[in-house]
Amino acid sequence: MIKYIILFLLVLFSVVSDIRTSKIRNIHTASAMLAGLVINTHLSGMYGFKESMEGIILPVFLFGIFFYARLIGAGDIKLFSSIGAVFGIDFVIMVIAYSFLICGLYSLVMLCIKRKFVSTFVPFIKEIRLCCLTLNLSVFENKTTRTYIRMSPAIAAGCVFQVLLNL
Numbered sequence: 489m490i491k492y493i494i495l496f497l498l499v500l501f502s503v504v505s506d507i508r509t510s511k512i513r514n515i516h517t518a519s520a521m522l523a524g525l526v527i528n529t530h531l532s533g534m535y536g537f538k539e540s541m542e543g544i545i546l547p548v549f550l551f552g553i554f555f556y557a558r559l560i561g562a563g564d565i566k567l568f569s570s571i572g573a574v575f576g577i578d579f580v581i582m583v584i585a586y587s588f589l590i591c592g593l594y595s596l597v598m599l600c601i602k603r604k605f606v607s608t609f610v611p612f613i614k615e616i617r618l619c620c621l622t623l624n625l626s627v628f629e630n631k632t633t634r635t636y637i638r639m640s641p642a643i644a645a646g647c648v649f650q651v652l653l654n655l
Contacts, residue, residue: 492651494523494574499644502567506640512563517570524573543572543580550584557619564639571647579650587646591639598637 498520502512521544528536547568554560568587572580 490527491524491574494520494527495571495647495651498567498570498574499640499647502563503640503644506563506638510638512561512567512640514566517563517566520570521573524570524575527574528576539576540573542577543575544569546572546577546580547584560639564643567640567643571643579654582650582653583643583646585646586649587639587643590645591637591642594642595637 498516501516505511505513505516521540524543525537525540528540530536532539547565551560551565551568555562555565568580568584571583
């Protein structure tokens with residue numbers, strides 16, 4: 489039960505902070521990581537510690553290149569790592585999958601509503617193609633075609649889906 493309370497508070501504070509300031513505060517993510525490590529180590533010993541550490545490290549390795557290309561923010565990676573610290577690697581993998589599906593669908597709907605689908609999507613495909621041909625991530629620095637989305641609400645929804653599936 490304590491893990492769900494930590495998850496609820498983490499997601500609540502992170503979403504509010506992200507919506508207000510476009511930043512996810514380190515105090516929220518670091519506190520949840522520490523709490524997850526302590527609780528899992530207390531409940532499951534070294535296995536719990538290992539699960540928490542894997543849950544922390546996986547998002548960093550998985551999204552490091554995306555962060556470098558400015559496709560995902562550091563706060564989102566830290567939020568995924570905090571969730572992984574509390575619930576472990578299997579849980580965070582599913583949350584990542586649900587979050588990206590939700591965020592992708594939201595992005596497509598918003599681009600279609602604003603009638604910016606072609607004007608945003610075509611340059612992005614060109615950037616990806618150029619990146620693959622040149623093996624250079626600096627092509628993603630074009631800010632004129634970039635559309636930003638706060639991902640923390642999608643991460644929160646991904647957590648809700650995963651918690652409901654675990655019940």
